[in-house]
Amino acid sequence: MEQLPSSFLSRMEQMLQEEYPAFYKSYEAPRKFGLRVNTNKISVEKFLEISPFSLTPIPWVSNGFFYGEEERPSRHPYYAAGLYYLQEPSAMTPAERLEITPGEYVLDLCAAPGGKATALGAKLQGKGFLVANDISNSRAKALLRNLELFGIRNSMVTNETPGRLAGYFPEFFDKILVDAPCSGEGMFRKDPDVAKTWDETRPEFFGKIQKDIIANAISMLKPGGRLLYSTCTFSPVENEGLISYVLEHFPEMKLLDIAPYEGFAPGYPSLGNNDERLAKCVRIFPHRMDGEGHFLALMEKEGTLTPSSDRPRTKLDKISQKLLEDFFQNVSAPYDFQKMEVRGSNVYYLPDKDTCSLKGIKFLRNGLFLGELKKNRFEPSQPFAMALSGEDYAHVINLSSSDERIARYLKGETLLLSEAETPAQNGWQLVCTDGFPLGWGKAVGSTLKNKYPSGWRQMG
Structure with a gap:
């Protein structure tokens, strides 16, 4: 076990008290490896029939499985086919516990590299609208690649600050996931380098960033909508402290119970503002569960949720329409030509969304890239292949x-x-x-x- 920061250990001992020895000992255990089945492409039952791996169910994730460190699922053709995502088991929990209904408008605000966004997109089953955002352009590119690999066709990948994004989407989303940038204390076992760079100032530093992120996220949530906030840290200021801030400054937000699992620990009101509602939060500790450290809080905005029903309609020019019709004679999946848009020579299939203006927004992709129109022909794209x-x-x-x-x-x-x-x-x-x-x-x-x-x- 790598040497852990002494001030971190002192704080954890004070927090966990009689559980602290078990927590400390958990760092001697090997990390766990997880695989999440892409239910956008294959059912869990069908995947288990064809899986070449030795898998054990992750009991708190319906489509998650542990696999052995000696196995190499990233090298198998099924990985290239987008049948699963490799993800730390605890990190699967936030998207699992945010209930999604096909047709909803969903935002993953801090989405790269895409573990949670791909899970949310799969839950939508091609219906509705997923916005996956990351402030880093390079990380947003990795996010886009993972969404394409998963065959998610109704997404928009944006590269904006939360503040600018909020200007485009006021009270727009039914569901929002904020997996906030944090001090990463829960990942010390998985990635010892995180422990080496940690110092006592990091929780306060990230706490300020998180307040800005959560305020903008709340402004983008519809009345009646739900927001799940998560971190991969144990730090109170970034967890119960942040949720205390929300309860004090956004009275329209109420904490909800999270679907239980026997290994979940409740939040600590004493680590926040002593509001007893903080016990509705969930903490994941490595000595209680087979995963790394995580924190979750599920909230709902006061009001009645109203469905979004507007759909984009486009009109193709006659030449483009003819070339696309020729190719799509061989495609049996339903594609609506009134949702296709040509930008330059590239053709995109637009996701379901209302008519809010997106002029000026920074994005890497809006909709599914179908392919390119060339002289007298249409050439299909790799993302299109993965969506079939x-x-x-x-x-x-x-x-x-x-x-x-x-x-x-x-x-x-x-x-x-x-x-x-x-x-x-x-x-x-x-x-x-x-x-x-x-x-x-x-x-x-x-x-x-x-x-x-x-x-x-x-x-x-």
Whole structure:
């Protein structure tokens, strides 16, 4: 065990008292590894039928599983097919405990790298609108990639400060997740480098940032909407202290009970303003559960939730419409041409949302990038492939996950097809593994030209 900061340990001993020895000893135990099934692409039951891994259910997450450190799910073709996300088990809890109904407008305010945003997007099942925001442009790019890998087609990835974002979306969202930047004390076991950079000033530093974030998040929440605040730290000022601030300054917000689990610990009113409602918060400690440290608080805004019903309508020019109609003759999944928009030569499928103005907002992607219009043809995109199922396209090259050509395809190599695999006609093929899309290829006789994008390719 790495040496932990003495002032941190003193505070934890005072907080936990008789539980402190068990907490301290938990740092000698190995960290746990988690996998969350992408229910946007596959049911948990079906995944367990085909899973090549030895999995144990995470009891407080309906689609979460522990896997052994010796296994390498990130190297399996199913990872490239977006069938699961690798995530620390406790970190799965916030998105699990924020109830989402398909069709709602949802915001993940501090979303990168996408663990919680992909979970929220999967819950929407392609209906409604997900805004996933991160203030860091480089981290927002990683967020976009993960949403694309998961096949989330109804999202907008923004790169704004919470204050600027609030100007665009006043009382707009049904549900908001704020997984706030924090001092990271709950991750000391998972990442010892966090402990090395920690000092006593960090909780106060992040506490000020969190107050600004939560105030802007509340302003974007509809009356009757729900907000889940979470951190991966034990620090009182960032947890009960922050929620005390909300209760004192935003009387329209009330704390709700969180669906229980036997390992959850209640919040400590004495670590905040002594408001007994703080006991509704949840703390996750590594000596009580098989995960790292986390804090959660679920709140609801006073009022009655009203559904959003407006939908975008666009009109394509005749040439674009014809090229898209030609390609979509081979697509059986329902796509509405009145939700397609051409920007330059790129075609996007817009998510369901009302008509609020987004002029001037910084974003990386609004909707699903379908592909590019070129002279006399439409070329489909990688995100479009990931948003399809193996049954959604008429021309499929389906390779077993054990086929050595899968690794070569993911590296960008040209593939040779057997006589039985050679399609009856040349052209675009949806390349799948065990029926799950990986990307596109273009058949020329028995040769499959690789269209897997360079930025997605696996090296080595």
